[in-house]
Amino acid sequence: MPPKRSPPPSPPRRTLWAMYKGIEPRYRILLGMGFMGFSMLGLWVSDQLEEAFPPQADTRVTHISHQDVAAAERAQPPSALSASPAPSATAAGQRPRE
DSSP states (O other): OOOOOOOOOOOOOOOHHHHHHTSOHHHHHHHHHHHHHHHHHHHHHHHHHHHHSOOOOOOSOOOOOHHHHHHHHHHSOHHHHSSSOOOOTTTTTOOOOO
């Protein structure tokens, strides 16, 4: 039985940069211009869509000041403030005090 041959070594893998540098300069310029044109087209389409479908006003509350909270607490009767039970220590993952 003849000895088994090892497979021929594979060519070294080229990085993306090495493959890009291997492209002829003229085509690298065309490729770059194509990417820039595609980007400009995307910006233009985005602007056209924003004009056609204007964004709706954001109605979410993003900030509540301490004065607003204090005023709301003063406006409610004391019974409404204490109606909700305080969170238990075990619900927060802590040991109850002894």
